[in-house]
Amino acid sequence: MTTTWTGRTAADIAAAVREKRVTPREVAAQYLARIQELDGRIGAFRTVRAQAALAEAGELAARTDLDRLPLAGVPVAVKDNLPVRGEATRNGSAASSTAPAAEDHVTVARLRAAGAVVVGLTNVPELCVFGTTDGVHGTARNPWDLSRTAGGSSGGSAAAVAAGMVPIALGNDGMGSLRIPAANCGLIGLKPGLGRVPAGIGNGDWFSMAENGPLTTTVEDARLMLAVLAGGDVAAGEATRPAPEPALRIAASTRSPLPGVTISRPYAQAVREAARLLAGAGQTVRRTDPPYPLSLGPAVLARWTAGTAQDAEGLDPQLLTRRTRRHAAAGRLAARTPLMRTDHRARLRQRLTPFFERYDVLLTPALARRGPAAAPWHERGWLPNLLVNTRYSPLTPPWNLTGWPALALPFGTLPGGAPCSVQLVALPGGEERLLEVAGLLETLRPWTRTAPVG
Secondary structure (H helix, E strand, O other): OOOOOOOOOHHHHHHHHHOOOOOHHHHHHHHHHHHHHHHHHHOOEEEEOHHHHHHHHHHHHOOOOHHHOOOOOOEEEEEOOOOOEOOEOOOOOOOOOOOEEOOOOHHHHHHHHOOOEEEEEEOOOHHHOOOOOEEOOEEOEEOOEEEEEOOOOOHHHHHHHHOOOOOEEEEEEOOOOOHHHHHHHOOEEEEOOOOOOOOOOOOOHHHHOOEEEEEEOOHHHHHHHHHHHOOOOOEOOEOOOOOOOOOOEEEEOOOOOOOOOOOOHHHHHHHHHHHHHHHHOOOEEEEOOOOOOOOHHHHHHHHHHHHHHHHHOOOOHHHOOHHHHHHHHHHHHHOOOHHHOOOHHHHHHHHHHHHHHHOOEEEEEOOOOOOOEOOOHHHOOHHHHHHHHHHHOOOOOHHHHHOOOEEEEEEEEOOOOOEEEEEEEOOOOOHHHHHHHHHHHHHHOOOOOOOOOO
16 A cells, blocks of 8 residues: 655655655655646646656665755755756746756755755746736645635745645745745745845845745744754754743734734734633733834835845846836835935834843734735736735735744634634744744644645
């Protein structure tokens, strides 16, 4: 009887490969078959590396250090704005180069060195600008509700993990691009703090707001993948887990950082229920709001648009979609304003640091409301895209501007049964603290790891 490996965690698969209970090629073949079965409806992948992945899995089995690889034989998907050797990096655009990359991005190289097998590159919105993943290379749908977007910009990566087409995926986050699709698709999406994982995303990392990070279905896999991406010496079978901290001081807030943007009832209720469970487990929880400044929205918008303007340099504007052209044009204007000459990162950190000195972790909704329809948003104007993004995801961008770690995790359900989600935030170096709280919530309120598709 053939053992089924799809739906297993990365930690489980790697342990089985190291113990020779299954070969990397057998694992890769099962996941490639699931991709072939499901992705026509979901649209997670821009390209699938079927033959290359099987060949690389076969080569992996011959490695003399297989028993020491923390991700031995684990299939992984890579967001299509990071170079993968031998594949074009299309970045969701018809204007991008079709030439294959000569080298892997450093994060991809670290995953491969740890034993992971890259099975494909995942869909993104053009230049990874927006919180819906649709464009000339396809539309990524939420596996829990195919009428809804998977989110963006790491939407294809999130959809692939949520549908069980890969156990883990690599994405990045400049305004919430890991946490938004993680929240939509019922996953853990961790944006590391500035410098924890090498960035090198686009032309300047959106003024150092963008970070590479993991999308997973369990805290154990998130901890393991973060350790690999950060370049740590990861022992096979387990990423280093620190001793549990004493009771943490947790601030629970349902306030939107942007005036006029409201939080819908399911997301506010998820925070209240998570706070109740954490308090019951011995944590010190208080309902209180961070002192978000009124300047936050304009400061983030300026860097979001100006970063896109940088990424669009050298591309044929006639091949860019209308919303991208307008976004880049707004960024060129923003670059000439005082908004881009002011150190808003330093100012925001200065304003928020005293709050985080009183509280170890901030708990908020991950989104303000469920993701919008899986529609051709790339064919619509800039203003409708700006409004829909702002309306459903106002809670993620502040932590890109500060450069502090933030994590989205599943908690509860929305009307209709799709996952709801909360966000955790900490000061620099607090990734493990976030994973510890996420692990406690995972124990207190386990979630369904894979969407019921198929």
